[in-house]
Amino acid sequence: MKNFLKILLVASGFVMTVFNLKAQEKDMFNSKILVVYFSKIGEQYAVGNISEGNTAIIAQMIASKTGADLFEVKLQNDTYPKTYKALTEVALEEKKTNFRPEILGDVSNFEDYTTIFIGTPNWWADMPMALYTFIEKHDWNSKTVIPFVTHEGSGLSSIPSKIEKATNAKVLEGLAIYGHVAQNERQNAEKEVDNWLKKLGL
Numbered sequence: 331m332k333n334f335l336k337i338l339l340v341a342s343g344f345v346m347t348v349f350n351l352k353a354q355e356k357d358m359f360n361s362k363i364l365v366v367y368f369s370k371i372g373e374q375y376a377v378g379n380i381s382e383g384n385t386a387i388i389a390q391m392i393a394s395k396t397g398a399d400l401f402e403v404k405l406q407n408d409t410y411p412k413t414y415k416a417l418t419e420v421a422l423e424e425k426k427t428n429f430r431p432e433i434l435g436d437v438s439n440f441e442d443y444t445t446i447f448i449g450t451p452n453w454w455a456d457m458p459m460a461l462y463t464f465i466e467k468h469d470w471n472s473k474t475v476i477p478f479v480t481h482e483g484s485g486l487s488s489i490p491s492k493i494e495k496a497t498n499a500k501v502l503e504g505l506a507i508y509g510h511v512a513q514n515e516r517q518n519a520e521k522e523v524d525n526w527l528k529k530l531g532l
């Protein structure tokens with residue numbers, strides 16, 4: 331009888347473990363992923379006049395590889411200069427004054443997403459202020475955030491910790507990728523994205 335009870339206990343433990351693993355798998359499968367990004371067309375450093383932004387290219391790659399939804403953060407009133415040098419000056423002023431531009435539209439079902447990629451160009455070692463406008467509109471409690479940054483030499487800078495501070499969310503390892511690689515060397519960019527997603531287990 332004792333042995334029978336032991337076997338019953340071990341067997342029920344095994345069934346519970348399998349049940350829990352299945353539930354976790356289901357959670358992962360059901361979890362919705364969002365890619366939020368900001369990106370700029372027009373004249374950009376090292377790539378000339380572009381009609382598709384560097385960060386937008388990476389955002390689309392991530393979305394198609396992970397099945398994520400995409401949301402582009404755009405200005406309600408886009409008065410940004412179309413030339414690179416002038417844009418850098420306006421952006422620096424906005425950073426210094428901690429400006430929050432109005433943005434167009436919103437993600438209506440934000441609460442449904444558990445994992446959110448935030449994609450940004452590196453602007454003066456920071457994000458364009460419009461991404462802070464987006465971040466501050468939402469509740470990031472219990473979200474997992476994954477940053478990606480396009481740049482021309484500065485890499486991630488301290489953008490992941492700025493995102494962590496602004497969201498208070500769990501922030502996973504970010505990807506830094508050269509803007510000109512995203513724009514002109516798609517296969518190389520894709521390899522970098524693939525390796526990174528693999529490391530993240532996505």
Ligand SMILES: Cc1cc2nc3c(=O)[nH]c(=O)nc-3n(C[C@H](O)[C@H](O)[C@H](O)COP(=O)(O)O)c2cc1C
Nearest residue numbers: 369370384385421451452454480481482483484509
């Ligand atoms: C306003 C502004 C500031 C920038 N500041 C930096 C910088 O500090 N470090 C850097 O590596 N690249 C900097 N860049 C280059 C961009 O990060 C890079 O070109 C990026 O890929 C642009 O992405 P997008 O086409 O998605 O907007 C800056 C570009 C702009 C327009």
